[in-house]
Amino acid sequence: MIWDALTLQLGYNATLVTIGACFLGVAAGVTGTFLYLRKRALVSDAISHATLPGVGLAFMAMVALGGDGRNLPGLLFGSAVSAGLGLLCVNWLTRRTRLAEDAAIGAVLSVFFGFGIVLLTVIQNMSAGRAAGLEGFLLGSTAGMLWNDAMVIAGGGVLTLVLVMILRRPMSHVAFDPEFAASSGVNVARIDLAIMGLAMAVTVVGLKIVGLILIVAMLIIPPVTARFWTNRTDLMVLISGTCGGIAAWVGAALSASAPSLPTGPIIVLVSFAMFAVSLFLAPNRGVLAAILRHRRFQRRVHLRQGLLALAQGQPIYEAFTLRLLKRAGLALSDGVATEAGKARAAKALRDEKRWELVRADPLFESAAALYDGLREIETVLTGDQIDEIDNRIGGPKGVMS
């Protein structure tokens, strides 16, 4: 069943929804990357909630003009206009008043959403039958999706993708260093507007499938997931788009394979699963990698301290240090150094003296900058340099491990 859904063999409607969702997922992941890099992720929440009054008003207008109130392009146009208005409100409040952006987002989001709910309630009461489906814009509803609807969604997704590809360079410049971008002639305000406008386009296009409440997840979770895997903007855009596309495809297929699974929320959950895996397992930036790195560092510190204690004939009180020394064959369980332990301890003590000289001498400044208390001095200085320092220290030569 699920395999049928994944390979688009589950009927016409399921296929339409899956393909439409996939385009939307890629566009959202790619656009969301720039929103995230510009640290404006939450603005998308304001944009999405601001679409609702537009949906209601567009419905009313189309009915008043004698048309079909549920015409998707018409409803999306209405939502785009009111989302744009909401975006301008956030911008204006942030720039012209003392309100910070988070407060402006909160105010705009709640007021627009409240107004939208009022309109929806009015519509339901004035023509109960024909309004059916309008609430679907809150959480998405894919049940009665038509060929035309799917085309609108896929077309919108592709157009957004193309625009992002054209503007990716100035957008990443503005996200990294807006002042430098401005100095080299980039119109920062216009690029910011473009980033927001693209996010708005994705939101509007995604209303039908995931709904306005959850579209934020499609814009934010894929870039956050991608950030775990790469340190490059271009790759991050690629990974984020792929994650978004896969999550949407799998999510839509899952929801089509069972009768009562809602499409939008399932897409978000699949997206979250990918995020969770990345959070724990990603190399370098993942939680597990960080824990391992910390443990390794801790072991090095303890070992070093233990060796210095051995060299100076001090007792070792910490059980962990003793255990490490024992395991490395440097000390016996009563804390007495083995032959190997004595040699390593002498070397450690010698290195401390060497570092002391290196750090005091401006000649070795760049080497001294690498001092962290643990680094082996051979990794920083050449043999000749170490010999020279040993000459200055005096005493036995050639203490190496």
Place this chain on the structure above:
Amino acid sequence: MTVELISDQGIAPDARHPEESPLAIRGMTVSYGQKPVVFSVDMTVQEGSMTAIIGPNGAGKSTLLKAALGIVTPLAGQAKVFGKPLRSQRHRIAYVPQRASVDWDFPTRVIDVVLMGLYRELGLLRRVRKTHLDKATSCLERVGMADFADRQIGQLSGGQQQRVFLARALAQGADLYLLDEPFAGVDAATEKAIIAVLKGLRADGKTVVAVHHDLATVHEYFDRVFLINTRKVAEGSVAEAFTPDALDRAYGGRLATAQMDRAAS
């Protein structure tokens, strides 16, 4: 047309036409809210010189640079670059912002940051080719950072970050270099590397303007100074404008006497 000749030591031949100055600021006033940070400031930068902009914290040094570059919108006043409006001369300006002004955890590599300096060449869609990479790499070499090209920028020390910013400015291939506190919080090796590059630029006939904090190194690094404390306090060669009296006016007597003696000696 008669040209007013002002006798000044170290004057570059073509700086006699003030309207041809690499950077001529007139009546510049910038305010955040109701409080002017820069008030009616005139500044004429001489071609081929190295000028330090000096003043206490909050005196409007960085703001003056940003207003000259059009990064902040001034309340009044204008800046001309090589005698022409800024808009038509952007390709002749390079800018090094304060290192702390960006997020260094941004997902980008050192070489990508330097390539940003080539934005005017690359534009929206042109692909990054080997010639661009070579150019960026040679800029990294000039600041001694070529080995770091593939590093993520978050792995760099403060001094290395500053050198990467300078490399990005070098990639812009400009005639006028504006730097905002290039020596703030960097190690001595970096400071040496940066000043060597800047002096190299001057030797090539380029013009350098830097916001500078360390009064002790002004004599060694710069040939001209511009003292500011919201208003212009003094402008001229180090010998004539960097005087205890001018410093006292710029810092409003807040400068410790010891530091002033050291600086003016």
